[in-house]
Amino acid sequence: MAQSTDHLVDQIAQLNAARNLVLGDAAFYPQIVNGVLPLIGASTRLELRQWGSEFLAETFASPALASTQKEQLAPNVLQTLREILELPEGDPLVLKHIVQNAASLYPLVFRHIINHPAEATAWENMTAIKQDILRRWDSFPFPVKICCIKFVQRVVHVQTHGPIADPRRPDQNETSLAIVPRNHAILSLPNLEAEASGLLDRLLSVFQEESSDPLLVNATLNCLAVLIRTRQSVGNKIINAIMNFYPARQVRAPITPSVRVGVKSMERTARAVMINILKRNPNHPLAGKMQQYIDRLMQSRIEVADEASRKRGLPSEPTDGLDNTKRAKLDAEAPALIKIPPLPPGPTSYSQLFTLTEDRELSNFDVKQLPTDIVLKIVVPLLGRVDQSMMSQSIEAVRMRYQTIQKQQAAQPPAVTAEAEDDDDYEPEYQPMDIHEPAAEQAEAISAEVADLQPDLVSLGPFVLPQPPPLTEDEAADIGRSAVGRVFGMLTSTGVAPNPAKGKSQQQLGFARLAGSTFDRDAWVTLLTRLATRAPAGLESVGGKVEKGKVPISDSIRETLYRYILEDFRGRVNIGIMWLNEEWYNDRMQMEFTAQQRNEEDEEVTVPLHYDHWVLRLLDGFLPYLDSRDTKIFIRFLSEIPEVTIPITKRVASLAKDPERVNLCIQSLLYLIMFRPPAREMCLNALEDVYDTYEESRPLAGKLLAKWRPKNTDEPQQQQQQQEGQQTPTQPPQSQPQQHAILASRPIASSESNTPLTNGTEESNPTPPPPPQQQPQPDATPATT
Numbered sequence: 148m149a150q151s152t153d154h155l156v157d158q159i160a161q162l163n164a165a166r167n168l169v170l171g172d173a174a175f176y177p178q179i180v181n182g183v184l185p186l187i188g189a190s191t192r193l194e195l196r197q198w199g200s201e202f203l204a205e206t207f208a209s210p211a212l213a214s215t216q217k218e219q220l221a222p223n224v225l226q227t228l229r230e231i232l233e234l235p236e237g238d239p240l241v242l243k244h245i246v247q248n249a250a251s252l253y254p255l256v257f258r259h260i261i262n263h264p265a266e267a268t269a270w271e272n273m274t275a276i277k278q279d280i281l282r283r284w285d286s287f288p289f290p291v292k293i294c295c296i297k298f299v300q301r302v303v304h305v306q307t308h309g310p311i312a313d314p315r316r317p318d319q320n321e322t323s324l325a326i327v328p329r330n331h332a333i334l335s336l337p338n339l340e341a342e343a344s345g346l347l348d349r350l351l352s353v354f355q356e357e358s359s360d361p362l363l364v365n366a367t368l369n370c371l372a373v374l375i376r377t378r379q380s381v382g383n384k385i386i387n388a389i390m391n392f393y394p395a396r397q398v399r400a401p402i403t404p405s406v407r408v409g410v411k412s413m414e415r416t417a418r419a420v421m422i423n424i425l426k427r428n429p430n431h432p433l434a435g436k437m438q439q440y441i442d443r444l445m446q447s448r449i450e451v452a453d454e455a456s457r458k459r460g461l462p463s464e465p466t467d468g469l470d471n472t473k474r475a476k477l478d479a480e481a482p483a484l485i486k487i488p489p490l491p492p493g494p495t496s497y498s499q500l501f502t503l504t505e506d507r508e509l510s511n512f513d514v515k516q517l518p519t520d521i522v523l524k525i526v527v528p529l530l531g532r533v534d535q536s537m538m539s540q541s542i543e544a545v546r547m548r549y550q551t552i553q554k555q556q557a558a559q560p561p562a563v564t565a566e567a568e569d570d571d572d573y574e575p576e577y578q579p580m581d582i583h584e585p586a587a588e589q590a591e592a593i594s595a596e597v598a599d600l601q602p603d604l605v606s607l608g609p610f611v612l613p614q615p616p617p618l619t620e621d622e623a624a625d626i627g628r629s630a631v632g633r634v635f636g637m638l639t640s641t642g643v644a645p646n647p648a649k650g651k652s653q654q655q656l657g658f659a660r661l662a663g664s665t666f667d668r669d670a671w672v673t674l675l676t677r678l679a680t681r682a683p684a685g686l687e688s689v690g691g692k693v694e695k696g697k698v699p700i701s702d703s704i705r706e707t708l709y710r711y712i713l714e715d716f717r718g719r720v721n722i723g724i725m726w727l728n729e730e731w732y733n734d735r736m737q738m739e740f741t742a743q744q745r746n747e748e749d750e751e752v753t754v755p756l757h758y759d760h761w762v763l764r765l766l767d768g769f770l771p772y773l774d775s776r777d778t779k780i781f782i783r784f785l786s787e788i789p790e791v792t793i794p795i796t797k798r799v800a801s802l803a804k805d806p807e808r809v810n811l812c813i814q815s816l817l818y819l820i821m822f823r824p825p826a827r828e829m830c831l832n833a834l835e836d837v838y839d840t841y842e843e844s845r846p847l848a849g850k851l852l853a854k855w856r857p858k859n860t861d862e863p864q865q866q867q868q869q870q871e872g873q874q875t876p877t878q879p880p881q882s883q884p885q886q887h888a889i890l891a892s893r894p895i896a897s898s899e900s901n902t903p904l905t906n907g908t909e910e911s912n913p914t915p916p917p918p919p920q921q922q923p924q925p926d927a928t929p930a931t932t
Contacts, residue, residue, distance in 0.1 A: 155192065155194060155195075158186070158195065159194065159195075159198060162183065162186070162195075162198055162199075162202070165179050165182075165183065166179075166202060166205075169206075173209070173211035173212050176206060176209075176212050176216065176220075177216060177219070177220060180203070180206060180220055180223075180224070181220075181223065183199060183202065184199075184223065184224065184227050186199065187199020187200070187202075187203075187227070188227055188230060188231070189227070189230035189231050189233075189234055193236075193238060193241075196231055196238070196241050197238065197240050197241055197244075199227075200228075200231065200240075200241050200244035200245055200248065201240075201244050203224060203228070203244070203248050204244045204247040204248050204251070206220075207220075207221075207224075207248060207251035207252055207255075208247070208251050214255065217251075217255050218255045218256075218258065218259050221252050221255045221256050221259060221269065222256075222259070222266065222268070222269040222272075224248070224252070225252065225256070225269055225272035225273055225276065226272055228245055228248055228249070228252075228272075228276060229272050229275055229276055231245060232245050232276060232279055232280075233279070239288045239290060239291060242287060242288070242291045243290050243291050243294050245276075246280055246291060246294040246295055246297075246298050247294055247297075247298075249273075249276050249277065249280060249298050250294070250297050250298040250300075250301045252273065253273065253277070253298070253301050253302060253305060254301065254304075254305050254322045256269055256270065256273045257273075257305050257322055258322045258326075260333060260334065261326060261327055261328075261331070261334065264331060264332040264333055267333055270333055277302065280295060280298060281295075281299075281346075284299075289360075289362075292363065293362065293363065293366045296350065296363070296366045296367055296370055297366070297370055299346050299349070299350055299370075300350070300370035300371070300373065300374065302342075302343065302346055303343045303346050303347050303350070303374060303378075303381075304323070304373065304374060304377065304378065305322055305323060305324075306323075306324060306339040306340060306342060306343035307323060307324060307340065307343050307378050307380060307381060308323055308324045308325045308340075308378075308380055309321045309322075309323030309324075309325050309377065309378060310325070310377075311325055311326075321377070324336055324339060324340060327339075347374075347381060347384070347385075350367055350370070350371065351367075351371075351384075351385065351388040353367050354367075354388050354389065354391065354392035355391075355392075357396075357397075357399075358397055358399055359397055360409075361394075361397075361408075361409030361410070361412050361413050364392075364394075364397075364413050364416070365412060365413060365416045368389070368413075368416045368417060368420050369416070369420075371385050371389070371420070372420050372423065372424075375420075375424060376424075376427065383432070383433065386421075386424070386433055386437065387433075389417060389420065389421070389440075390433075390436060390437070390440045392417065393443075393444075394410045394411075394413035394414045394417065394444075395410060395414075397409075397410065397413070398410055414444050417440075417444060418441050418444050418445070421437045421440060421441050422441065424437065425437055425438070445524075446524065446528070485503070485537055485540055485541065485544075486505075487503060487540075487544040488503070488504075488505050490548060490551075490552075495548075495552055498510075500545065500548055500549065500552070501545055503541055503544060503545075623700075624698075624699075624700055624703075627700040627703075628700065628703050631675070631678075631700075631703065631704050631707055632707070634671060634674075634675060635675075635707055635711055637671070638668055638671055638672070638711070639711075672722050672725065673725070675704060675708060676708065676722075676725060676726045676729045677729060678701075678704055679701050679704035679705050679708060679726075679729075680701070680726075680729040680730055680732075680733040680757070681729070681733055682701070683699060683700065683701040705757070705761060708722075708726055709761065709764065709765060709768070712726075712765065712768075713765075713768045713769060716768070716769040716772070717777070717780055720780055720783065720784055723765055723784065724783075724784060724787045724788060726761075727758060727761065727762050727765070727788050727789065728787075728788070728789050730757045730758040730761055730762075731758040731788075731789040731790055732789070733757070734754070734756045734757065734758050737754045737755075738754050738756075741754050758789070758790065759792060759794070762788060762792075762795065763794055763795070763798065766795065766798045767798070770798060770801070770802065773802070773808065773811065774807070774808065774811075775807055775808060775810060775811055777811070778810075778811055778814055778815075781811065781815055782814065782815055782818050785799070785815055785818065785819060786818065786819075786822065786823070791819060791823060791825075791826035791829065791830075792829075793829050796816070796819075796826070796829045796830055796832070796833035797833065799812060799815050799816060799819075799833065800812060800816070800833040800834075800836055800837050802815075803837045803840070803841040803843070803844050804841070806843045809841065809843050809844045809847070810847070812837060812844070813834075813837070813844060813847050813848055813851065816830045816833060816834050816837075816851075817851060820834075820851075820855060827855075831852075831855055831856055834848055834851060834852060835852065835856070838852060
């Protein structure tokens with residue numbers, strides 16, 4: 148016997164070592180399971196069967212082992228489990244683990260038989276195990292019953308229709324009747340579905356019994372939550388069965404603490420199931436009924452199940468040794484059930500009038516902090532359980548308090564006003580002899596002085612702050628310059644976004660639109676340009692004379708605006724055009740206004756003009772940085788400024804000094820000649836100067852002059868030919884062909900020549916560049932040409 152015991156201990160130790168091995172590496176599960184099955188069969192000792200059933204339950208419930216490997220091991224394990232289950236001894240621990248194994252194996256065997264209909268042995272063993280468990284369900288020990296509930300839930304879950312995630316990948320779909328072929332050789336869909344419906348009704352029957360064990364009810368509720376979430380076909384049926392279940396009906400006398408705990412646990416589990424369903428699907432068709440069921444569970448604490456939270460009731464025997472009959476005979480005063488505290492001295496508030504407790508924390512609690520629905524849920528049950536005698540005593544105590552307060556108010560005399568007192572009739576009866584009269588007079592003088600210093604509260608009027616001192620001209624100029632500097636700093640930063648692109652429906656073109664109303668960068672630029680031009684109109688010194696060291700605020704804005712444009716003249720050419728239009732418009736308005744205000748007797752009045760000065764300064768600022776690629780930008784600038792003057796044409800002609808910018812100069816003058824007729828003569832004169840001064844411009848300028856001034860070009864041609872003729876004898880004979888080529892390059896007529904120009908274009912008839920595409924300006928000022 149001792150040897151067999153030692154041998155059993157060694158076997159258990161070896162099996163535990165094998166378990167530790169597979170727990171460390173799941174790859175050994177197939178090898179260990181196949182090796183352990185002969186040692187834990189029906190013919191082995193009970194201890195080995197207990198260990199084996201527990202090990203198999205852990206194996207098929209382990210997430211470390213893949214489902215495919217579990218499916219391969221399942222047919223080999225089923226025969227062993229069936230043999231152990233059919234043993235007559237029926238050890239509860241072994242039965243519990245076998246039922247757990249069956250719950251884990253049923254979906255695996257079901258899927259295996261769908262894919263391998265020829266292996267009918269595995270399905271026969273699984274069916275035999277299922278039938279045995281269902282037949283012995285009610286006779287099993289209590290722990291095994293709970294495992295049976297889980298097994299039945301898995302059977303119902305598998306034998307009902309589930310969702311199809313991807314029809315193209317059936318291996319990824321959930322195990323259910325939806326993946327079973329209709330012509331399957333072994334599985335019959337109607338029979339399986341009917342069996343699942345019957346098992347579900349058997350599960351739900353626990354809610355219809357008059358007395359059910361709380362553990363079984365809680366286990367059933369937890370298992371049904373999975374079916375509600377994954378099987379919509381039976382979800383509403385389960386929810387309706389749960390809503391017809393009220394744990395308070397399960398209470399039967401005698402009421403013990405264990406019964407009360409069981410009822411509360413069933414209420415909480417049912418409420419948790421409903422709350423989770425509503426969280427997952429707030430739009431559930433039965434959401435309203437489920438919410439009502441939850442509220443009813445929270446309020447259905449009947450007296451039998453809720454007496455644990457109450458205070459101990461009154462004793463059945465009198466505490467003072469007197470019963471009711473003796474009190475009636477002896478005329479003894481009954482003791483008060485509640486103690487009424489006296490009212491505090493002084494004025495009484497409504498809260499103090501109705502407060503009948505001496506607990507300060509409870510008295511200071513503000514009931515207004517609680518929502519109305521919660522207050523109703525608390526007050527209504529409390530009013531139904533309040534003792535009638537205590538309620539009557541409390542009402543009587545409040546009534547007596549109120550009557551006492553009324554009597555006190557009626558007994559109080561009316562308050563004496565201060566006007567009724569006569570201070571003149573008051574004569575002190577005692578006057579100390581040691582106080583000198585000068586001291587008394589000094590005290591009266593001090594009190595009178597203090598009374599004079601005290602403000603008359605009745606005669607106080609509105610408080611008005613004193614006006615600030617006026618700013619000097621220098622202070623005002625400094626403040627203005629700092630404000631302008633802040634605005635330009637904001638423009639250069641990324642805080643102000645540029646004007647976003649607008650669609651045709653959002654654009655407001657035309658002269659009637661409001662400038663600077665979009666509160667973007669263009670709006671601030673419009674504000675600054677008008678502050679520099681229109682705001683100081685009429686305030687500038689006559690004759691443009693300014694004191695030394697004092698720069699007007701308008702000129703400081705212009706200077707800052709000039710520098711802001713030159714920082715990025717290609718991207719800010721719009722601002723320059725808008726500014727110059729404002730300057731020109733302001734100059735014309737000032738001259739018109741001055742002419743209207745002037746009389747014949749007045750002396751000549753000069754108006755300071757700013758357009759000519761700042762347009763030339765702006766040109767001088769960015770002309771040195773222009774190159775041949777800036778043709779469109781420069782032509783656009785010249786086309787949109789309000790007036791083209793002779794100094795402007797001279798600045799444009801100066802571009803011909805650089806051979807690489809000759810084409811830019813000619814193209815700009817050509818555009819002004821063609822599209823600005825008032826400036827045509829000035830531009831032609833500038834073009835002639837360019838032709839006469841710069842030899843690189845003659846091929847292209849000559850053709851333009853031949854078209855626009857054919858008469859004036861004969862004389863310069865003859866003079867050039869005479870000069871070249873005079874130089875011919877002094878030159879060697881080899882240079883004569885070159886001289887003829889030079890003379891031939893100055894024809895006034897439109898002779899076709901393929902001589903390439905400096906910028907890479909041909910010398911053929913030059914075509915003016917297309918007018919630049921004008922973008923909508925923030926402020927539209929009519930441009931005059």
